Amino acid sequence: MKFAIISAGEGSRLAQEGVQLPKPLVQLNGMAMIDRLIHIFAKNGAEQVVVIINNEVAQTKEHLALLKKVSEVPLEVIVKTTPSSMHSFYELSTYLKDDKFCLTTVDTIFREEEFSRFIETFKASDKDGLMAVTDYIDDEKPLYISTDEELNITGFHDARTPDCRYISGGIYCLTPKSIDTLQRCMENGMSRMRNFQRQLVADGLHLGAYPFSKILDVDHASDIEKAEAFLIGKDN
Incomplete structure (x- = not known):
C-alpha cells in the first residue's frame, strides 16, 4: 500500500501570524x-510515500532532498506549484494507480493508534474507499458527511443535514478506481477536493466512514500549541 502527502500550499496564514518555518x-x-x-x-507498512511540494520555498525542497536520502521508506518527491489540492492529487495520482493508497495533507493531525486501526480496516475492506471522519469540529469550512446506519457514505455537504453525524477529517484511503473519477473531474474543470469526493458518490463508488475521536488541522499559529497538546494527550 502506498501513502501520499499533499504539501504544496503556501502556508500564508501561518507566515502572516509570525511563524518563520514553511508549513x-x-x-x-x-x-x-x-x-x-x-x-x-x-510504521504502517508503506511501500512508498509520494509527496508533492510547491516550487516556491527552497527550505522545503532542501529538507525533502536530504530526507529522501535517509528516509526509512522509499520516498518520491514532486516539486510543482499547483492551483489547488485536487490538482496536487492529480500530480500524485501517477504513482497511485496500481494499488490501494492513503492520501492526506501535511497539516492533518491525528492519534497514531487510531490511524493504524483505520489503515488495517481499509486493507481488509472490499470498499472503494474509507474516509476518516470526526464529530469534532474546529474547521472554518467543514465538509459534512452524511451516512447510513452502517456508516456507508451517502453524500458530502457544505452545510449540516439531518443525517450528518460527522465532518471529513481529510484522510482518504482509496483504490485505483478513484483515479478514474479524478481524471474526469480534471477534464470537467473541477478544482476542489470536496467536489471530487462528491463525484465519487455520483459515480457509485462504495465509500465508508471511519470515525476518529479528533482530527486537527494546523492553519494558524495558535493551532501549533493545540496540536502539540493533543498529541501528548493534554488537550482536555
Missing part, C-alpha cells in the same frame, strides 16, 4: 509535520 517543516513536539507523517506511514 511542512513546522515543529510539533520537536518533529517537523512532514517528517512525522512519513514516519507514521513507514
Whole structure:
C-alpha cells in the first residue's frame, strides 16, 4: 500500500501570524509535520510515500532532498506549484494507480493508534474507499458527511443535514478506481477536493466512514500549541 502527502500550499496564514518555518517543516513536539507523517506511514507498512511540494520555498525542497536520502521508506518527491489540492492529487495520482493508497495533507493531525486501526480496516475492506471522519469540529469550512446506519457514505455537504453525524477529517484511503473519477473531474474543470469526493458518490463508488475521536488541522499559529497538546494527550 502506498501513502501520499499533499504539501504544496503556501502556508500564508501561518507566515502572516509570525511563524518563520514553511508549513511542512513546522515543529510539533520537536518533529517537523512532514517528517512525522512519513514516519507514521513507514510504521504502517508503506511501500512508498509520494509527496508533492510547491516550487516556491527552497527550505522545503532542501529538507525533502536530504530526507529522501535517509528516509526509512522509499520516498518520491514532486516539486510543482499547483492551483489547488485536487490538482496536487492529480500530480500524485501517477504513482497511485496500481494499488490501494492513503492520501492526506501535511497539516492533518491525528492519534497514531487510531490511524493504524483505520489503515488495517481499509486493507481488509472490499470498499472503494474509507474516509476518516470526526464529530469534532474546529474547521472554518467543514465538509459534512452524511451516512447510513452502517456508516456507508451517502453524500458530502457544505452545510449540516439531518443525517450528518460527522465532518471529513481529510484522510482518504482509496483504490485505483478513484483515479478514474479524478481524471474526469480534471477534464470537467473541477478544482476542489470536496467536489471530487462528491463525484465519487455520483459515480457509485462504495465509500465508508471511519470515525476518529479528533482530527486537527494546523492553519494558524495558535493551532501549533493545540496540536502539540493533543498529541501528548493534554488537550482536555
